[in-house]
Amino acid sequence: MPRRSRTRGGLPEWLSQTELPVFVVDSRRVVLFFNRGCEQLTGWTAGDLIGKVCEVHTDGAADQVTTLLSALCPPVHPAPISNRVHVLTREGESLDLVAHFFPLPPIVLETETPAPLRWLGVLAQRTAAISVAPISAESELHAELSTLKSDLRKRYSLTQVIATESAMRRILARLQLAVTQHVTIAFSGSPGTGREHLARAVHYAGENRIRAFVPVDCRLPAEALSEILDRLSTPDKVDLPIPVLRVGAVLLQHVESLPRELQESLIRRADLDPGPHAIRWMMSADSPFDSLVNSGLMLPEFRDRFGVLEVVLPTLRDRPADLALLAQHALEECNSGSQKQLTGFSPDVWREFQAYNWPGQLDELFAVVREAHAASTGPVVSFPDLPFRFRAGKDAQTVSPPFPVQQISLDDLLLRVEKEQLLAALERSGGSKQLAAEFLGIPRAKLYRRMEAHGLWKPNEPSESSP
Numbered sequence: 057m058p059r060r061s062r063t064r065g066g067l068p069e070w071l072s073q074t075e076l077p078v079f080v081v082d083s084r085r086v087v088l089f090f091n092r093g094c095e096q097l098t099g100w101t102a103g104d105l106i107g108k109v110c111e112v113h114t115d116g117a118a119d120q121v122t123t124l125l126s127a128l129c130p131p132v133h134p135a136p137i138s139n140r141v142h143v144l145t146r147e148g149e150s151l152d153l154v155a156h157f158f159p160l161p162p163i164v165l166e167t168e169t170p171a172p173l174r175w176l177g178v179l180a181q182r183t184a185a186i187s188v189a190p191i192s193a194e195s196e197l198h199a200e201l202s203t204l205k206s207d208l209r210k211r212y213s214l215t216q217v218i219a220t221e222s223a224m225r226r227i228l229a230r231l232q233l234a235v236t237q238h239v240t241i242a243f244s245g246s247p248g249t250g251r252e253h254l255a256r257a258v259h260y261a262g263e264n265r266i267r268a269f270v271p272v273d274c275r276l277p278a279e280a281l282s283e284i285l286d287r288l289s290t291p292d293k294v295d296l297p298i299p300v301l302r303v304g305a306v307l308l309q310h311v312e313s314l315p316r317e318l319q320e321s322l323i324r325r326a327d328l329d330p331g332p333h334a335i336r337w338m339m340s341a342d343s344p345f346d347s348l349v350n351s352g353l354m355l356p357e358f359r360d361r362f363g364v365l366e367v368v369l370p371t372l373r374d375r376p377a378d379l380a381l382l383a384q385h386a387l388e389e390c391n392s393g394s395q396k397q398l399t400g401f402s403p404d405v406w407r408e409f410q411a412y413n414w415p416g417q418l419d420e421l422f423a424v425v426r427e428a429h430a431a432s433t434g435p436v437v438s439f440p441d442l443p444f445r446f447r448a449g450k451d452a453q454t455v456s457p458p459f460p461v462q463q464i465s466l467d468d469l470l471l472r473v474e475k476e477q478l479l480a481a482l483e484r485s486g487g488s489k490q491l492a493a494e495f496l497g498i499p500r501a502k503l504y505r506r507m508e509a510h511g512l513w514k515p516n517e518p519s520e521s522s523p
Contacts, residue, residue, distance in 0.1 A: 071089075071091055072091050072092060073091070073092050074091065074092070074093055075092070075093045075096060076091075076093045076178065077091065077093040077094040077096075077097045077098075077178065077179035077180075078091045078093060078094065078176065078177070078178055079091065079094055079105075079128060079176075079177045079178075079179070080160075080174055080175065080176055080177065081110060081128050081129075081130045081174070081175050081177060082130070082172040082173060082174045082175070083130065083172045083173040083174075083175075084109070084172050085109050085110040085111070085129055085130060085397065086107065086108070086109055086110075087105045087106050087107065087108050087110065087125070087128060088106065088174065089102075089106070090102040090105040090106055093179075094179060097143075097145075097151070097179060098124055098143055098145050098146065098151075099145040099146030099147055100121055100124055100145075100146050104121050105121065105124070105125070105128075108121065108125055109125070110125045110126065110128050110129035110130070111125065111126060111129060111391050111392060111393075111394075111397060112126055112129050112198060112388055112391045112397045112398065112399055113126055113388040113389070113391045113392045114126040114142075114201075114202045114205060114388070115205060115216070116144070116202060116204075116205025116206040116207075116208065116209045117144075117209065118144050118147075118148035118206070118209070119148075123142065123143060123144040123202055123206070124143050124144065126141075126198070126202065127139075127141035127142065127143050127153070127155055127179075127202075128155065128177060129397065130157060130175040130177075131157055131175075131435075132434075132435040133435070134159040134173055135159065135189075136156070136157065136158050136159070136189050137156075137157050137189050137192060138154055138155070138156050138157075138189045138190065138191050138192070139154065139155045139157070139191065139192055139195035139198075139199075140152070140153075140154055140182070140191045140192075140195045140196050140198075140199040141153050141154065141155045141179075141195065141198075141199055141202075142198075142199040142200075142202035142203045142206070143179075144206055148210075150203060150206055150207075152182055152199070152203070153179050153180060153181060153182065154179075154180050154181070154182050154191065155177055155178070155179055155180075156177065156178045156180060157175045157176075157177050158175065158176045158177075158178075159173060159174075159175055160173070160174040160175065160176055162174075192399075193400070194399040194400030194401075194436060195399070197380060197381070197384050197400055198384065198388070198399065198400070200381065201218075201381050201384050201385060201388070204218065204220065204381060205218075208228070211228075211232075212228050212229075212231075212232045213232065213235055213261040214228060214231060214232065214235070214254075214257045214258070214261050216253075216257060217253075217254065217257055218378060218381050218382050218385050219378065220377050220378055220381065221370070221374075221375045221376075221377050221378050223370050223374070223375075224370065224375060224378065227254075227367055227369070230365065230367065231254065231257070231258055231365075231367065234258060234365050235258055235261045235262050236262075238328075238329075238330035238334055238336060239364045239365050240328060240336070240337045240338065240339075240361065240362045240363060240364045240365070241255070241258065241336075241338045241339075241363070241364070241365045241366075241367060242311075242338070242339050242340070242341070242345055242359070242362065242363030242364075242365070242366045242367065243255060243338065243339070243340040243341075243367050243369060244340065244341050244342070244343065244344055244345060244366070244367070244368050244369070245342075245368060245369030245370070245371070246342065246369075246371050246417055247342060247416075247417065247419070248416045248417030248418055248419035248420060249369040249370070249371060249372070249417045249418060250369060250417070250418045250419075251309075251340040251369060252271060252307060252309065252340065253418070254367070254369070255269075255271075255305070255307045255338045255340065256269055258305075258336075258338070259304060259305040259336065262304075262305075262336070264304035264305065264334075264336070265304070266304075267302045267303060267304025267305075268301070268302065268303050268304055268305075269304060269305045269307070270288065270303055270305065270306050270307070271306075271307045271309055272284055272285070272288070272306060272307065272308055272309065273309050273310060274308055274309060274310045274311050274312075274313045274314040275310050275313045278315055278318070281314075281315075281318060282318060282321075285318060285321065285322060286321075286325075288303060288306055288326075288335070289321070289322060289325040289326045289327075290325065302333075303335050304335065304336065305335065305336040305337075305338065306335055306336070306337050306338065307338045307339065307340060308337070308338070308339040308340070308362070309339075309340050310340070310341065310342070311339040311340065311341050311348075311354070311362075312341045312342065312343060312348050312353050312354065314354075316355060319354065319355045319358040320355065320358075322358070322362070323355070323357055323358055323361060326361075326362075328361060328362075337362055338362075339362050339363065344368070345359050345363055345366060371414075371417060372414040372417045372418060372421065373413060373414060376410075379409060379410065379421075380406070380409075382418065382421060383401065383409060383421060383425055384400065384401075386421060386422045386425035386426070387400070387401070387425050387429060387437065390425065390426055390429035390430075391429075396429070396432070398429055398432055398434075398435060398436060398437060399435055399436055400436050400437070401436055401437045402436050402437065402438045402439065404438070404439045405428075405437055405438065405439055405441075405442065408439065408442070408446075408450065409421075411450075412446070412449070412450055412453065413453055415449070424442065424443060424445075424446045425437070427442075427443040428441040428442050428443065429441075431443070471510070474506065474510070475510045475512075477496065478492075478496075478503075478506060478507060478510060478512060479512070481493075481495045481496050482512075489503055489504070
């Protein structure tokens with residue numbers, strides 16, 4: 057019998073050189089193998105990936121390998137699965153792919169420590185005929201978020217801002233212009249809508265990003281607040297050895313509480329002109345700035361100087377299309393640097409999130425997700441993982457349906473009340489018309505007319521004689 061020919065190098069050589077994108081990752085989320093097909097598809101080399109740890113987290117940065125690593129993150133349960141993934145090539149091109157994962161049999165070692173589970177992965181186009189399992193719902197949202205972050209990075213220099221709603225996109229476009237210009241910015245909106253978050257994003261996207269961002273709470277006692285603002289309005293005119301010790305931006309929080317005399321002081325002393333030592337001044341308030349000026353809480357000149365660009369932030373309820381992506385973003389931020397990697401939320405959690413009013417806005421959403429991530433023991437956040445404060449808030453928003461309102465005319469209501477008062481006065485007077493009229497404070501003749509109108513007395517009935 058003729059011997060079978062053997063390809064030099066065998067299967068390992070074929071796996072390394074095939075154009076089919078194949079990779080291997082273990083249950084520690086460490087990349088063990090990244091073949092030539094993967095390199096050709098993504099532009100990243102095996103040296104860029106092997107030994108790196110995967111996380112369900114990405115920032116959409118084209119110059120980093122984190123987006124690809126998030127696509128290679130293995131599942132939790134040892135069963136074949138298909139995930140939709142978004143991959144950024146080394147050149148910054150976005151790829152919408154599917155990652156198929158196949159659990160490999162464990163390797164028996166002579167040591168007592170068992171070998172970690174390994175996964176063989178294949179990257180394929182979404183249109184490819186290969187089908188392993190239905191694409192998981194959690195991976196769909198992760199891929200959508202990764203694609204959105206990549207798109208936002210290309211359009212705007214502002215990072216860590218999630219926006220699909222047109223209103224938020226318009227805000228990002230305006231702030232993008234502010235990044236390149238030294239203008240003051242005024243943020244207004246309900247507490248928790250992300251005013252400080254956006255102010256920080258503007259600062260860290262600008263040329264003074266290595267300098268400090270200083271939030272100042274204007275509700276501080278006037279004496280302490282005056283001292284802080286005096287220091288900030290007269291910055292050092294020399295370069296300090298450590299750039300982060302120099303102030304780059306100031307955010308006046310709760311500016312509606314800033315005393316008028318301190319407003320006047322800042323108008324006189326704060327240097328708003330651009331320059332190497334310039335500070336960007338920003339302010340935030342719960343109420344619209346027009347109402348603050350009209351009520352006398354803010355000087356018109358202060359508003360004009362420190363609010364050249366005004367930004368009104370929408371509530372979370374006004375951003376329904378952003379809710380799922382914001383929650384997924386918050387979850388993936390918790391994954392960053394953590395041993396615990398959650399992929400998403402169970403369907404019942406999504407139903408609760410969508411029905412909730414979120415009175416605390418983005419701050420409340422992010423806090424709920426952080427606590428749920430810490431409490432979860434599974435691959436996704438389930439309803440029992442949600443913190444007590446969320447469930448208590450949800451119950452407080454659950455009210456009984458209102459009773460149907462009975463329609464009644466005002467005239468009928470007044471006649472009913474008048475008749476009740478007439479009967480009560482007659483009962484109190486023991487039937488004496490004279491006393492009943494005195495109790496009601498009306499002449500006796502008027503009492504008889506009103507009694508007649510209500511059918512309580514007829515003209516042919518005898519009336520009481522005057523005393």
